[in-house]
Amino acid sequence: LIDNFADRLLEAIERKGSPVCVGLDPTWDSLPDQLREHQASPTGKLQAVAAFCQGVLEAVAPIVPAVKIQSAYFEVFRAGGVELYFQMVRLARRLGMVVIGDVKRNDIGPTAAAYAQAHLAGLDAPDAVTVNGYFGADGIDPFCDVAAGEGKGLFVLVRTSNPSAGQIQDFASPDRKTLYQHIAGQVAALGDNPGLIGRSGYSSLGAVVGATYPDEARLLRRLMPRQLFLVPGYGAQSATADDCAAAFNNDRTGAIVNAGRSVIYAYRQDGHKDADWKQAVAAAAEAFARDIRLAVGRT
Amino acid sequence: LIDNFADRLLEAIERKGSPVCVGLDPTWDSLPDQLREHQASPTGKLQAVAAFCQGVLEAVAPIVPAVKIQSAYFEVFRAGGVELYFQMVRLARRLGMVVIGDVKRNDIGPTAAAYAQAHLAGLDAPDAVTVNGYFGADGIDPFCDVAAGEGKGLFVLVRTSNPSAGQIQDFASPDRKTLYQHIAGQVAALGDNPGLIGRSGYSSLGAVVGATYPDEARLLRRLMPRQLFLVPGYGAQSATADDCAAAFNNDRTGAIVNAGRSVIYAYRQDGHKDADWKQAVAAAAEAFARDIRLAVGRT
Numbered sequence: 001l002i003d004n005f006a007d008r009l010l011e012a013i014e015r016k017g018s019p020v021c022v023g024l025d026p027t028w029d030s031l032p033d034q035l036r037e038h039q040a041s042p043t044g045k046l047q048a049v050a051a052f053c054q055g056v057l058e059a060v061a062p063i064v065p066a067v068k069i070q071s072a073y074f075e076v077f078r079a080g081g082v083e084l085y086f087q088m089v090r091l092a093r094r095l096g097m098v099v100i101g102d103v104k105r106n107d108i109g110p111t112a113a114a115y116a117q118a119h120l121a122g123l124d125a126p127d128a129v130t131v132n133g134y135f136g137a138d139g140i141d142p143f144c145d146v147a148a149g150e151g152k153g154l155f156v157l158v159r160t161s162n163p164s165a166g167q168i169q170d171f172a173s174p175d176r177k178t179l180y181q182h183i184a185g186q187v188a189a190l191g192d193n194p195g196l197i198g199r200s201g202y203s204s205l206g207a208v209v210g211a212t213y214p215d216e217a218r219l220l221r222r223l224m225p226r227q228l229f230l231v232p233g234y235g236a237q238s239a240t241a242d243d244c245a246a247a248f249n250n251d252r253t254g255a256i257v258n259a260g261r262s263v264i265y266a267y268r269q270d271g272h273k274d275a276d277w278k279q280a281v282a283a284a285a286e287a288f289a290r291d292i293r294l295a296v297g298r299t
Numbered sequence: 300l301i302d303n304f305a306d307r308l309l310e311a312i313e314r315k316g317s318p319v320c321v322g323l324d325p326t327w328d329s330l331p332d333q334l335r336e337h338q339a340s341p342t343g344k345l346q347a348v349a350a351f352c353q354g355v356l357e358a359v360a361p362i363v364p365a366v367k368i369q370s371a372y373f374e375v376f377r378a379g380g381v382e383l384y385f386q387m388v389r390l391a392r393r394l395g396m397v398v399i400g401d402v403k404r405n406d407i408g409p410t411a412a413a414y415a416q417a418h419l420a421g422l423d424a425p426d427a428v429t430v431n432g433y434f435g436a437d438g439i440d441p442f443c444d445v446a447a448g449e450g451k452g453l454f455v456l457v458r459t460s461n462p463s464a465g466q467i468q469d470f471a472s473p474d475r476k477t478l479y480q481h482i483a484g485q486v487a488a489l490g491d492n493p494g495l496i497g498r499s500g501y502s503s504l505g506a507v508v509g510a511t512y513p514d515e516a517r518l519l520r521r522l523m524p525r526q527l528f529l530v531p532g533y534g535a536q537s538a539t540a541d542d543c544a545a546a547f548n549n550d551r552t553g554a555i556v557n558a559g560r561s562v563i564y565a566y567r568q569d570g571h572k573d574a575d576w577k578q579a580v581a582a583a584a585e586a587f588a589r590d591i592r593l594a595v596g597r598t
Contacts, residue, residue: 025410072410075417078385083378106403106431108461108536111324111371118374132405132431134456136463157433162407164435171481174473182470237407 005128005153006206006228007198010253012065012098018289019248019296021066021100023232023260024088026053026073030265032277046077046084053088056264059282061095063289068100068230068258069126089126100230101126104157106139113142120146120154128153130208130230133183140190144205148195153204153228156187158220161210161233180216184223191227202228202254211239211257214246221247221254229255235262235288241295252296259288304427304452305505305527306497309552311364311397317588318547318595320365320399322531322559323387325352325372329564331576345376345383352387355563358581360394362588367399367529367557368425388425399529400425403456405438412441419445419453427452429507429529432482439489443504447494452503452527455486457519460509460532479515483522490526501527501553510538510556513545520546520553528554533587534561540594551595558587 002008013019028036028045031052039048057067069088074081085101092099105115112135119129120143131143133156143154159169159180169180184207191197191205198204203226209217211233221229229247233239234257247255262269266284267277293299301307312318327335327344330351338347356366368391373384384400391398404414411434418428419442430442432455442453458468458479468479483506490496490504497503502525508516510532520528528546532538533556546554561568565583566576592598 027413070410070413072404072406072413072417075381076413078417079378079382081417082374082381086377104405104431105371106405107369107371108459108531111369114326114369114371114375118371118377118380132403132433134431134433134467135459135461136466136468138461138463160407160434162434162437164437167435167485168433168478168482169435171470171478172472173470179467179470179478183467186466232407 003151004198005147005151005204006202007200008127008151009066009098009153009228009256010200010202013256016063016065017298018064018293019253019256019298020064020289020292021068021230021256021258022056022060022064022263022285023068023070023102023258024053024056024264025070025260026264030268032267034275042077043080046080049077050084053084054091055278056281057088057092057095057097059278060263060285061097063282063285064097066098066100066256067092068102068260070260071101071103086124090124099126100155101129104130104132106132106135108135109138109142112139116142116146120152121150128155130155130157132157133186137186137190144190144193144196147204148193153206155206155208155230156183158184158187158207159209159213159216161212161237161239165210165213181219181223184220187227188224197226202226206230208232209247211244211247212237214243217246221249225249231255231257235259241291244292245295248296252298257292263288302450303497304446304450304503305501306499307426307450308365308397308452308527308555309499309501312555315362315364316597317363317592318552318555318597319363319588319591320367320529320555320557321355321359321363321562321584322367322369322401322557323352323355323563324369324559325563329567331566333574341376342379345379348376349383352383353390354577355580356387356391356394356396358577359562359584360396362581362584363396365397365399365555366391367401369559370400370402385423389423398425399454400428403429403431405431405434407434408437408441411438415441415445419451420449427454429454429456431456432485436485436489443489443492443495446503447492452505454505454507454529455482457483457486457506458508458512458515460511460536460538464509464512480518480522483519486526487523496525501525505529507531508546510543510546511536513542516545520548524548530554530556534558540590543591544594547595551597556591562587
């Protein structure tokens with residue numbers, strides 16, 4: 001195994017040929033009908049979600065280099081959901097994918113260290129996690145320590161993809177620098193740590209940069225040259241592949257685009273028969289990967 | 300049960316006489332020696348943490364109106380830890396305390412809704428949770444919906460207590476308003492919702508305002524008159540009772556001060572015999588409550 005997260009992710013992208021990631025965001029209401037039959041109890045629902053997640057991971061593993069597993073949808077099922085979350089982390093890795101745990105944790109230093117242990121440390125934890133930077137360096141450093149020590153990674157929230165992101169993140173200083181640019185500067189500085197930089201020159205401390213704001217992404221690409229961008233917002237959140245391309249460097253590296261609902265619930269859109277749901281997911285993952293490859297110019 | 304969170308917390312404070320909260324932040328390394336004997340395996344460690352948490356809750360229940368349970372220290376034990384977290388939520392409530400789940404969750408709207416279901420909805424979830432506001436209103440609204448619908452509450456991070464807080468939160472606009480003041484304005488606006496305001500006039504949408512920055516707290520008290528402040532930083536983080544008093548309104552209401560490590564690990568400080576650890580915790584909770592009562596002027 002390559003012992004630097006940035007190098008490992010870039011190698012996986014080269015091997016699969018597409019800089020894309022599927023977001024595993026399972027909600028019981030959206031599962032295929034066949035999985036929802038006879039599953040009304042909480043335990044039954046969790047079993048249905050487990051079957052769905054396993055099917056999605058198997059369907060997309062030949063196509064995409066990485067999967068982003070959204071903790072919230074597992075935490076809905078409390079302890080049983082958390083058990084399933086870590087089972088899916090292990091399954092995704094066995095299937096050859098790099099695993100990003102989308103947990104967006106954050107707290108003061110000692111507590112951030114506990115979160116880093118809980119979600120990033122050890123072989124059965126994800127390869128990388130998402131982290132909220134509102135506490136400043138204190139809340140990020142413990143994740144960097146685990147990342148440097150164990151060849152793991154993290155993506156700090158810089159520009160999120162949701163409609164109200166600008167209410168906070170566009171807050172501006174006298175020289176018109178915005179908060180998200182200010183955080184980008186801090187992310188670039190913290191990531192410029194020899195223990196995190198791979199042979200590729202990229203850092204294992206990356207940034208979340210939403211595809212729904214391509215002008216911001218182009219600016220952030222210049223402010224954070226050594227950061228890998230995790231780019232949410234394609235598909236259900238309405239960003240196009242061209243919007244996503246703004247997050248890449250001129251050499252067509254430096255970012256990985258995530259699609260969640262538009263891929264994993266593809267069977268709900270196309271009038272697929274229920275029995276075909278895994279094929280529909282695989283086909284949507286193929287179409288997504290091709291769409292991004294073309295937009296980025298990796299043909 | 301009083302069906303508005305703000306009213307319920309204020310009533311609990313009046314009943315116990317002190318506007319204080321104990322932070323349950325259990326780490327195995329800090330447990331009493333007697334609990335750490337023969338507990339080297341992960342399961343053994345979790346059992347020791349469970350015995351410790353139960354002892355702390357029983358020790359402080361006669362003294363303090365509320366407990367803040369820090370999810371990170373439970374998540375370290377993965378699914379088993381999450382199971383214990385919810386057991387401790389139920390135990391604290393049975394012991395008559397208001398329960399704040401310190402989870403600091405945050406995400407885009409649909410995912411924030413999942414977190415609100417996971418951590419705030421239902422009788423076995425906490426009375427309130429902490430929420431990070433970096434996503435703007437999208438990430439806060441789903442928690443407000445559960446709070447308004449079920450008589451629960453939330454505390455949005457405004458000014459955190461850690462040393463590097465200012466790196467992000469002091470970021471300033473051309474009129475010298477800082478980011479934390481900007482977020483305070485948004486919290487005040489979102490909290491001014493008839494479904495959240497109690498008979499007391501306070502909102503069930505409160506704010507986290509660290510005691511380590513008393514000048515900021517005084518300013519924020521004016522910017523958020525209807526917000527209850529959850530005030531961390533006393534004790535191990537070195538804020539004094541007078542620092543904490545800055546978070547209260549002139550009528551001596553409007554805030555609840557949290558102490559974690561300085562109370563729950565009191566037996567490590569005073570040369571207590573190990574067998575006395577629960578008495579040491581109770582004594583520290585009494586001293587903490589008295590210290591805050593005097594500083595706030597509730598004598």
